[in-house]
Amino acid sequence: MAFPGWSALFLLLFLPTAAVAEAGPAETAADRFLSDAFTQGVPPPKLLWLTGERRATAEMILGHAPRAMRIRYRQADGRTAWILEEIGKEELITVGLLVSAGRIERLRVLTYRESRGGEIQHDYFTRQFEQAGLSDDLKLDRRIDGISGATLSVRALTRLARLALYYDGQLDPD
Amino acid sequence: MRIWSIWRLHKQVGIWLLVWVVWMVASGLMMNHAPALGLAEINVRPALLTVGQRQPPPERETTYQLGGTLITQLDRSLYRDDQILDQCEEALVGAVALPDFGVVACGGRLLLLSNAGEIVEVTSASDLGLGSITAVAVDEGGRLLIRSPRGAQRADADLLSFTPVTGLADWVQPVELPEVLRAKLLAQQGGISWARWLSDLHSGRLFGRYGPLVVDGLALLLLLVSVTGYLLHRRRVSFIHRDHR
Numbered sequence: 259m260a261f262p263g264w265s266a267l268f269l270l271l272f273l274p275t276a277a278v279a280e281a282g283p284a285e286t287a288a289d290r291f292l293s294d295a296f297t298q299g300v301p302p303p304k305l306l307w308l309t310g311e312r313r314a315t316a317e318m319i320l321g322h323a324p325r326a327m328r329i330r331y332r333q334a335d336g337r338t339a340w341i342l343e344e345i346g347k348e349e350l351i352t353v354g355l356l357v358s359a360g361r362i363e364r365l366r367v368l369t370y371r372e373s374r375g376g377e378i379q380h381d382y383f384t385r386q387f388e389q390a391g392l393s394d395d396l397k398l399d400r401r402i403d404g405i406s407g408a409t410l411s412v413r414a415l416t417r418l419a420r421l422a423l424y425y426d427g428q429l430d431p432d
Numbered sequence: 433m434r435i436w437s438i439w440r441l442h443k444q445v446g447i448w449l450l451v452w453v454v455w456m457v458a459s460g461l462m463m464n465h466a467p468a469l470g471l472a473e474i475n476v477r478p479a480l481l482t483v484g485q486r487q488p489p490p491e492r493e494t495t496y497q498l499g500g501t502l503i504t505q506l507d508r509s510l511y512r513d514d515q516i517l518d519q520c521e522e523a524l525v526g527a528v529a530l531p532d533f534g535v536v537a538c539g540g541r542l543l544l545l546s547n548a549g550e551i552v553e554v555t556s557a558s559d560l561g562l563g564s565i566t567a568v569a570v571d572e573g574g575r576l577l578i579r580s581p582r583g584a585q586r587a588d589a590d591l592l593s594f595t596p597v598t599g600l601a602d603w604v605q606p607v608e609l610p611e612v613l614r615a616k617l618l619a620q621q622g623g624i625s626w627a628r629w630l631s632d633l634h635s636g637r638l639f640g641r642y643g644p645l646v647v648d649g650l651a652l653l654l655l656l657v658s659v660t661g662y663l664l665h666r667r668r669v670s671f672i673h674r675d676h677r
Contacts, residue, residue: 260552262559286563288559289561302593303559325551326544326551326554327550330555341556350519362533
């Protein structure tokens with residue numbers, strides 16, 4: 259018996275819809291970053307309080323007081339994941355950072371809201387941060403090449419990379 | 433007779449220009465010392481703003497009660513009573529007081545506030561594993577309830593983990609923003625500082641798009657009066673010398 263044409267059309271039209279409905283609400287960039295970082299399952303979040311010297315050091319790295327008094331992170335298998343935000347020129351840039359053994363394993367720009375300087379989201383730029391560590395004076399131990407027209411965004415990313423490394427160094431090993 | 437006419441014109445224009453010169457000198461001096469005078473921090477009263485300087489009414493205006501305070505969003509600015517709290521590009525969807533802190537939900541962002549109004553934590557809904565937030569409430573046990581595209585969730589005390597909940601919750605509703613507070617916030621938001629007002633006065637921008645052109649014209653007139661003044665002076669000196677000879 260020949261496969262009915264109408265049934266094929268019906269399947270073509272409604273199967274993709276059914277698949278989307280099955281997937282549920284859209285996965286966000288942060289979800290993807292965390293699930294890529296922890297393939298065995300995303301660990302539950304923990305809190306790092308910014309008090310005393312820790313807050314003062316964070317302020318020194320950022321060049322301004324941190325917006326909040328505590329930071330959320332995830333930790334498993336000797337690695338920590340941080341989702342941090344900093345203003346580039348006028349808008350907040352949301353960045354995911356994965357730190358392993360005191361070095362940046364991965365840096366991803368999760369949300370970029372500025373109208374210019376979007377080049378910093380590209381892999382060729384963010385790859386520069388991989389394996390960067392923190393020197394004694396809390397600077398990155400390598401030079402990050404800038405992008406013309408995105409100087410402030412590059413600086414914001416560099417500050418967040420230093421901050422994630424500093425925060426990671428403040429934690430007890432899991 | 434011709435020289436006399438030029439002299440009279442020079443004198444009359446000079447007297448009229450004096451008003452403008454005083455205005456330029458005074459505003460210039462004030463602008464030079466604006467930081468020391470704190471003029472950048474003080475806003476001008478709305479009555480002194482020209483039509484071009486006034487901000488249009490905010491497109492987004494929502495207020496929620498948070499304990500004894502009001503959380504208001506005017507466009508992208510979030511206020512706790514009359515103090516700026518943070519910026520939020522999405523819509524304010526609720527504010528609730530929990531036993532240990534207050535929670536303000538603005539689109540994909542959750543702000544945890546201490547009782548004194550300090551920001552304890554800023555976290556995104558996606559970092560909480562919720563996608564976005566559409567409403568908040570408090571259950572009988574004082575726990576935060578969040579409505580998101582992933583369903584209604586109940587948070588633990590530290591907002592570290594969420595468990596799905598079913599049933600209807602009493603999602604918080606916006607309240608009316610008192611007119612006095614609204615006027616105060618609008619003045620803060622749409623207001624301009626005295627430093628900016630002086631700069632607009634100096635350049636002529638205060639008087640609309642043709643203001644700077646008028647100032648340019650007055651400046652050229654001042655240049656002309658300076659040149660005619662010099663030439664008239666030279667002529668007068670040469671006359672005096674000729675009479676003496």
